[in-house]
Amino acid sequence: MGVKIFFWRVRVLYRVIFLELFIAIPFEVHGRGYLRVIVPNLCHSAKCKGLKPKINEIGIVLFMGRQLFPSILLLIVLLVTVGPAFCDISVGVEIGDWIEYNVVFTGTPPEGHEVTWARSEVVDIQGKVLRLNITTEFSDGTLFNESITLNLETGQLGDDFIIPANLNDGDTFSDNFHGIVEITSVEERSYVGATRTVVSANATGSTYYWDKITGVLVEGISQFSDYSIHSIADNTNLWEQQTSGLQPVILYLLLIAGGVIIVSAAVLFARRRKKQEAKSNRYLIH
Secondary structure (H helix, E strand, C coil), X not given: CCEEEEEEEEEEEECCEEEEEEEEEEEECCCCCEEEEEXXXXXXXXXXXXXXXXXXXXXXXXXXXXXXXXXXHHHHHHHXXXXXXXXXXXXXXXXXXXXXXXXXXXXXXXXXXXXXXXXXXXXEEECCEEEEEEEEEXXXXXXXXXXXXXXXXXXXXXXXXXXXXXXXXXXXXEECCCEEEECCEEEEEEECCEEEEEEEEEECCEEEEEECCCCEEEEEEEECCCEEEEEEEEEECCCCCCECCECHHHHHHHHHHHHHHHHHHHHHHHHHHHHHHHHHHHHHHC
């Protein structure tokens, strides 16, 4: 009997990353001991930045043949102090944000997928939980309205309408249908009259593109053996359209400058005409 130091090496495989902990646990050996450490909700990404040490849920169960010693408190303090870091899931949309899609399908899609147009609008946000109003137009011209709830934290994403904002290449997020989805590229693409930074991923025969800043789906391409579906953003209030490739601010400045030039030219023309009329009148008098 007596106090001994046991070094526990804990290797936890959680989805796509490994967590290794070396924990020194002092306790008095009286029979067989068993330690279980539960550390769920680890960060999904191996490239998470700006991590904050915090504990979401840690459970410790210790079964020993005799009484528990206060030294276990040291272990609890250790876990709470240097526990795993969690990625903060960022919501990039606001209430009132909306986007519309044109949809083209070929072949024979499953029933309920013969869609030609759709609109999604954010009507409520509670933390990481979003409520959307979805309007869908089918190939026979009928419209269908529904309200759906998304949860960016649990992976309840519907048809991946919105994902966490500001993801980077190599980052992952949870999807209840596709599982763990990894961002495979970040690039500049043009949508709804503007150049946007988008992130993309491949999942279950589909390629998705999301606007990086907002996390909103801007394009989806699904290819299957008997049908295909291509959805692309057609209109939105999430960003301003660029006219003729110019930024809106530059365009406004050019319009103002053009207006000033036109007004100045009109004033000069009026003054010159008045001078000419005055000179003509002098000649008539003489």
